[in-house]
Amino acid sequence: MNVADKRAAALDALSERDGVLVAFSGGVDSSLVAALAHEALGDRAVACTARSETLPAEELDDARRVADEIGIRHVEVEFSELDNPDFVENDGDRCYHCRTMRLGKMFEQARDLGIETVCDGTNASDPGEGHRPGLRAVEELEVFSPLLAHGIAKSEVRELAGDYDLSVADKPSMACLSSRIPTGIEVTEERLSRVERAEGLLRAWGFTQFRVRDHDGLARIEVGHDELDRALDADFVRAARTHLREAGFDHVTLDLEGYRTGSVSPAEGGVSVFDAEYPTSD
Structure with missing residues (x-):
């Protein structure tokens, strides 16, 4: 089945529903689902974003903007993962x-809206990407x-998002902030904030694919391989050292291995790092 047929099948399946609420982060996957749902159901489709300490403010702004771009009704709910001690413990099932x-x-929220x-x-590529305990909750x-039900893989998600002219079609994946904290170190508001x-x-410096991993007070910056040279720029290193120390x-x-998923613990991949104590003069 080609991607156009998959899209048509997803639209048909959505149109059979009386209404849907889309768990909407503003990333490319949920944005495509929102666009499909809006096309299939019009006003009977609602996008819902959950605000919490693990959602960066910039991501919330993006979600609001993309929902407006799609034209779908957008609602927000609020909760705190930090209220759950099992989440705070940060074991393998966080x-x-x-x-x-x-x-x-x-x-x-869906019940409140009838x-x-x-x-x-969730797309068809997700189940094959290693340990994904979040998928168990979905099931x-x-x-x-x-997207999963109709075999739409990640590359096809981006293709279809481009067909819908979504501004997030090429947006890099952005996991929640708690994913920056290694397993076994408690998730706290202080760590999420810094x-x-x-x-x-x-x-602000224009990097597009990045993470800052919080190893209990040690910040490990990862950037995309094609951006490593820029990260080694002396001006950026000085700014990073000053700004991140001010952050806590x-x-x-x-x-030096660059950005990669699932690398939150240095022990997992023999990570090579250096402490960015750059001289204050050239």
Whole structure:
């Protein structure tokens, strides 16, 4: 089945619903689902974004902008993962606890709106991408994942998002802020806040694919391989050292292996880092 046929099948499946609420982050996957739902159902489709400490303010702004771009009704709910001690503990099932709480709020909002179906942006590539405990929550809560159900893989998601002229079609994946904290280190508001401030600097400097990992006070900066040269610029290094220390980090490092998913613990990949104690003069 080609991508056009998959899109048509997803539209048909959505159009059979009385209404849907889309768990909407503003990323490319959920944005495509929102666009499909809006095309299939019009005003009977609603996008819902959950605000919490793990969602960067810039991502919330993006979600609002993209919902307006699509033309879909957009609502927001608020909750705190930090209210759940299982989430705070940050074991291997952190994403399961987070997704269960987040989707639970979606179902509450859907009930308030008289909507029976909650959709999410899980795509056909997600189940094959290693340990994904969040997918267990999707299955347990019986969330409808139209991209997964109709075999739409990540590359096809971006292709279809481009067909809809969505501004996020090429947006890099952006996991929640808690993914920057290694397993076993408690997730706290302080750690989430300093990661958000640190990543704000990289965004301001124009980096497009990046993470700042918080190793209990040591910041490990990852940037895309094609951006490593820029990260080694003396002016940026000085700015990163100053800004990240002001944000609350004790040490600032750059990962010379560059950005990659699932690398939150240095022990997992023999990560090479250096402490960014650049001289103050050239």
